[in-house]
Amino acid sequence: MCARAMANFGLSEMRLVAPRDGWPQKTRMKKGAISAAAGATSILDRAKLFNDLPAAIADLHHVYATTARFRGQAKPVYAPSAAMGEAQARIMQGQRVGVMFGAERTGLDNDEVGLASALITFPVNPDFASLNLAQAVLLTGYEWFRASQGEALPFAMPQMSPPAKQETLHAFFSYFEAHLDRAGYFFPESKRPVMVRNLRNIFHRLGPSEQDIRSLRGSIDWLLRRGQKSKDDDSDGA
Amino acid sequence: MCARAMANFGLSEMRLVAPRDGWPQKTRMKKGAISAAAGATSILDRAKLFNDLPAAIADLHHVYATTARFRGQAKPVYAPSAAMGEAQARIMQGQRVGVMFGAERTGLDNDEVGLASALITFPVNPDFASLNLAQAVLLTGYEWFRASQGEALPFAMPQMSPPAKQETLHAFFSYFEAHLDRAGYFFPESKRPVMVRNLRNIFHRLGPSEQDIRSLRGSIDWLLRRGQKSKDDDSDGA
Numbered sequence: 138m139c140a141r142a143m144a145n146f147g148l149s150e151m152r153l154v155a156p157r158d159g160w161p162q163k164t165r166m167k168k169g170a171i172s173a174a175a176g177a178t179s180i181l182d183r184a185k186l187f188n189d190l191p192a193a194i195a196d197l198h199h200v201y202a203t204t205a206r207f208r209g210q211a212k213p214v215y216a217p218s219a220a221m222g223e224a225q226a227r228i229m230q231g232q233r234v235g236v237m238f239g240a241e242r243t244g245l246d247n248d249e250v251g252l253a254s255a256l257i258t259f260p261v262n263p264d265f266a267s268l269n270l271a272q273a274v275l276l277t278g279y280e281w282f283r284a285s286q287g288e289a290l291p292f293a294m295p296q297m298s299p300p301a302k303q304e305t306l307h308a309f310f311s312y313f314e315a316h317l318d319r320a321g322y323f324f325p326e327s328k329r330p331v332m333v334r335n336l337r338n339i340f341h342r343l344g345p346s347e348q349d350i351r352s353l354r355g356s357i358d359w360l361l362r363r364g365q366k367s368k369d370d371d372s373d374g375a
Numbered sequence: 376m377c378a379r380a381m382a383n384f385g386l387s388e389m390r391l392v393a394p395r396d397g398w399p400q401k402t403r404m405k406k407g408a409i410s411a412a413a414g415a416t417s418i419l420d421r422a423k424l425f426n427d428l429p430a431a432i433a434d435l436h437h438v439y440a441t442t443a444r445f446r447g448q449a450k451p452v453y454a455p456s457a458a459m460g461e462a463q464a465r466i467m468q469g470q471r472v473g474v475m476f477g478a479e480r481t482g483l484d485n486d487e488v489g490l491a492s493a494l495i496t497f498p499v500n501p502d503f504a505s506l507n508l509a510q511a512v513l514l515t516g517y518e519w520f521r522a523s524q525g526e527a528l529p530f531a532m533p534q535m536s537p538p539a540k541q542e543t544l545h546a547f548f549s550y551f552e553a554h555l556d557r558a559g560y561f562f563p564e565s566k567r568p569v570m571v572r573n574l575r576n577i578f579h580r581l582g583p584s585e586q587d588i589r590s591l592r593g594s595i596d597w598l599l600r601r602g603q604k605s606k607d608d609d610s611d612g613a
Contacts, residue, residue: 276513
């Protein structure tokens with residue numbers, strides 16, 4: 138699950154310190170890991186193994202330790218968003234940056250936390266503060282990706298038609314209001330200005346495209362030519 | 376895992392639409408769910424069951440659909456951070472807001488996405504874009520908590536001692552530089568100004584507390600009184 142979360146956010150270098158069950162894992166457990174990695178197995182295959190934490194971080198310039206608990210250690214404490222913003226700035230300067238995560242049940246011990254340059258903790262509900270290891274990796278990776286990629290999304294709202302120009306909108310207003318005038322909709326006459334303003338604001342808020350206006354006008358045309366109020370329909374207006 | 380992620384970020388109202396295996400689940404599966412929820416079982420116990428999606432969202436004013444795939448539907452597409460910022464503003468205005476997540480393997484279908492006011496998609500590595508359901512709930516909940524709680528962290532760097540005043544820092548500089556002068560450290564004399572400036576900047580960057588300065592001064596005092604260079608130590612300075 139950690140490898141998968143890393144792959145989701147473009148991270149690839151996993152380092153393992155003295156895994157309890159050895160590495161590579163025995164066949165049965167390895168199968169579970171491969172399934173959980175959901176295709177991110179190249180990260181597992183290339184994971185580097187270290188006997189102790191100092192060796193694992195020796196070549197790094199700056200190391201964050203993730204922790205859910207207050208440690209009483211005089212180190213800066215960052216939210217993951219702030220930490221990954223800072224990490225990105227350091228990497229731009231040519232630094233090598235790492236993030237340490239503790240084992241599933243125990244987390245990092247105080248000596249391990251002591252090796253870090255700074256701490257990351259997560260903004261969570263204080264009544265339910267426990268994140269598991271893969272969740273912590275996911276949130277850190279997510280903030281790393283946001284910091285490094287500027288929150289690029291895989292897609293945006295399709296622009297199938299350009300936004301309507303004001304002249305298109307105004308022509309639509311004239312058309313719509315002329316038909317409503319003919320149908321006696323603006324009544325009493327004294328209310329006409331505010332009724333017109335309210336109706337126009339609906340379409341302003343919509344932020345319509347040229348095609349939206351054509352579609353609206355087409356549907357109203359159709360109603361004018363073919364529409365008829367059904368006999369048991371008590372609703373007002375068309 | 377979804378209930379747990381919700382609890383982590385202070386969310387409590389889970390709605391389920393036509394669960395494949397019924398609800399409550401059969402005993403064996405329920406055990407798995409309770410274990411994965413890691414204590415957030417009250418959310419499972421209070422989950423509301425609906426036969427279809429329109430019924431599940433009927434009382435909401437604004438609904439986001441989460442999707443990893445481009446749908447070609449003319450709806451605004453938000454990153455989770457922007458969506459949850461907007462959701463928070465709507466809730467402040469008294470609106471009820473929901474987020475729809477699809478089933479694990481299939482996601483939401485196009486008709487389901489069609490019921491949404493806007494879409495949420497995740498900034499992910501395009502080469503490895505698949506998030507599972509619990510990961511999507513975790514990231515959305517995380518952004519919800521950040522938007523609603525202002526990224527409040529459970530703890531900060533301890534302020535065991537107030538930051539050092541400039542006069543404390545300057546007194547330390549005088550003390551340290553006087554001893555270095557006596558030891559002939561600043562050589563040649565022409566280099567003294569730049570050497571002093573570089574040394575002082577180390578301590579400026581440190582941003583020391585009053586206690587930090589006392590600790591530094593104490594350790595230097597100790598070295599002056601008791602320290603001696605070991606015979607086989609070739610390193611320069613003390």
